[in-house]
Amino acid sequence: MGRLEMGLTMGDLVVELYEQRLGTLRGDWRSLDLIPDPAAALRFGLDSMVMSIAVPLQVRPTRSRGSIRRNFFAELLPEGRMRTRLAQIAGVQEHDVIGLLRRFGRDLAGALQVWDPEVPGEPKVPRYEPLEQADVARMLADVSEEPLGNKPIGGKTSLAGIQDKIVLARGSDGGWSRVVDGAPSTHILKPPHARYPTLIYDEEYGARLARTVALTTYATWVEEFAGIPALVIERYDRDPLAPQGRVHQEDGTQVLGASGGQKYQRQGGAVTLERLARAFRGAGGAPMVEALFRQLVVAVAVGNLDMHAKNISVLHPPDVTCRLAPAYDMVPQTHLPTDGELALAVNDVYRHASVTGADLVAEGERWGITHAPTLVQAMLTNMAAAVDAEVPLPGAHPGLVDEIGGFIERLRRG
DSSP, rough: OOOHHOOOTOOEEEEEEETTTEEEEESOOOOEEEEHHHHHHHHHOOOOOOOOOSOOOOOOOOOGGHHHHHHHHHSSOOOOOHHHHHHOOOOOOOHHHHHHHHHOOSSSSSOOHHHHHTTTTOOOOOOEEEEEEHHHHHHHHHTTTTTTTTTTTOOOOOOOSOOOOOEEEEEESSOOEEEETTTOOOOEOOOOOOOOHHHHHHHHHHHHHHTTTTTSSSSSSEEEEEEEEEEEEOOTOTTTTGGGGBOOOHHHHHTOOOGGGGOOOOSSSSHHHHHHHEEEEHHHHHHHHHHHHHHHHHHHHHTTEEEEEEEEGEOTTTSOOOHHHHOOOOOOOOOOOOOOOEEETTTTTGGGGGGGGGHHHHHHHTTTTTHHHHHHHHHHHHHHHHHHHOOTTSSTTTTHHHHHHHHHHHHHTO
């Protein structure tokens, strides 16, 4: 089907979700906007939040919310040197959201797919290329060479975030494959950090604690590839039973219509825990707010300083419901050389060492959680049991158990 039959003009990109065209992206990096397809509103409902809480489905775009829509699509892309390298591969500027999505929009976070019908072979036939252990090791050893594991020709993957990583697909036999032409990746692999070699092991322990207290269900483990260790993280936004194997998600900056440059509260104050809680209550009710609160208690208890807005996400499954995504990037960090501040303040307190159990309760009560004191104590009790039961891997920071145990006791004292 050509552009005229699809109602497109030259340069438009198709935006698709759950095998339904939501509309087209039109314009350049300054003016890009989503031109909605009325058929999407018919299928999912007018004002449906199936794509985004901040960008409900419409039959025509409202000019007043154009910047929010631009931010939503920009936040599908990575940050830092990963974005720089993807832009080099695509032959576009780093700020060219349209150009980057044209090249890497087929395998994004969540279930959204963005593609250019003028590219030869579109719509693509997704496929996988099996990899040997040595191939994966080579990709981990120099992530910048093939960022996110993208093949120079056929790589279509983008994933937000600043940390080095590759994304691959894992078969039922435990073998690994590169995803090509928009095939859904299933796992994220993070190589060791050059400056902080304990980091992947610290994150593995944080993820295990979160799983033990029922904040996550996805698997994480450290695996060696030809002598190079990597933290392997099962993607919670992938499900073989979902359309095209994907479940849609958006992160906290997208929920609030903010940009990635505003993901920390100190960066202008556009993003706060209370604002996120308010948005979640409107979209998913009290259960979603309480789920965020449990995640916050665990983050403070483990010493995760980096629970910024892009490390909090929402799932939008095909049934058009909305729920908090499993906790991720739950990394103990207080032993690292940082300023010791939380990404998002708790009861107006930024310094982790100064946050008390009473601050957690006060923050929860701001969100309308009347039983916040009970929730805090219950989560801290569960965390203490998890720390007693779970042992960090040998490569982790040696003081993790004592440090986290100390944080839990401080918070329990109030």
